[in-house]
Amino acid sequence: MTTGKGGVYPAEVFREQTLFINSVVISLWRKPMRASQPPSNRAPSLIRDMFQQSLDNVLSDSWLDCLDEEFGENNIWSEELLTKWRQMSTRERCNWILGKLWNDRSILPSTDCSVLEIPQGSTYAQGVRKLKDDWRQELLPTKRTLA
Numbered sequence: 001m002t003t004g005k006g007g008v009y010p011a012e013v014f015r016e017q018t019l020f021i022n023s024v025v026i027s028l029w030r031k032p033m034r035a036s037q038p039p040s041n042r043a044p045s046l047i048r049d050m051f052q053q054s055l056d057n058v059l060s061d062s063w064l065d066c067l068d069e070e071f072g073e074n075n076i077w078s079e080e081l082l083t084k085w086r087q088m089s090t091r092e093r094c095n096w097i098l099g100k101l102w103n104d105r106s107i108l109p110s111t112d113c114s115v116l117e118i119p120q121g122s123t124y125a126q127g128v129r130k131l132k133d134d135w136r137q138e139l140l141p142t143k144r145t146l147a
Contacts (some may be wrong), residue, residue: 041103041125048106048124050075051097055115062138063131067093094135101128 035119053075057066072085088096104124113120116127 034096036114038125041105043100043106045126046076046099047097048104051128052112053100054097055112058115058131063092063135064090087122088131098128098132101125 013093050071054063054066054071067090071085072082076082076085085093101124106124108116108122108124108127109117110120112127113122116122116130118126118130
């Protein structure tokens with residue numbers, strides 16, 4: 001129960017207020033104020049599952065190399081999404097997965113944290129940022145020393 005100028009009313013029930021302006025009556029409905037919640041920032045489970053499966057290849061191969069058409073066919077059930085996957089290059093697929101998980105605050109499983117060498121309890125967002133950082137380091141040219 002909440003109290004206000006209109007008396008006591010239940011918090012979930014809308015409160016009607018009447019406003020008089022130059023003999024015109026306007027009725028306003030107000031919702032009781034609630035604490036705002038931030039967006040969930042959760043990627044679809046399909047994307048998280050694909051990311052987890054792709055991490056199995058991090059230790060044996062390059063992560064980028066596992067994102068081929070066959071990987072998409074084995075993990076994507078939506079025909080529309082599978083068509084898009086087939087049209088993407090390997091680099092575009094990588095950026096697509098990383099982008100979908102970039103702000104995901106779900107907790108990454110501990111085995112995947114170990115693979116990525118990040119602390120247990122890290123989020124998917126932290127995992128993809130670490131993976132992207134490692135991937136970027138692989139693409140940098142090696143420094144040569146002049147003798």
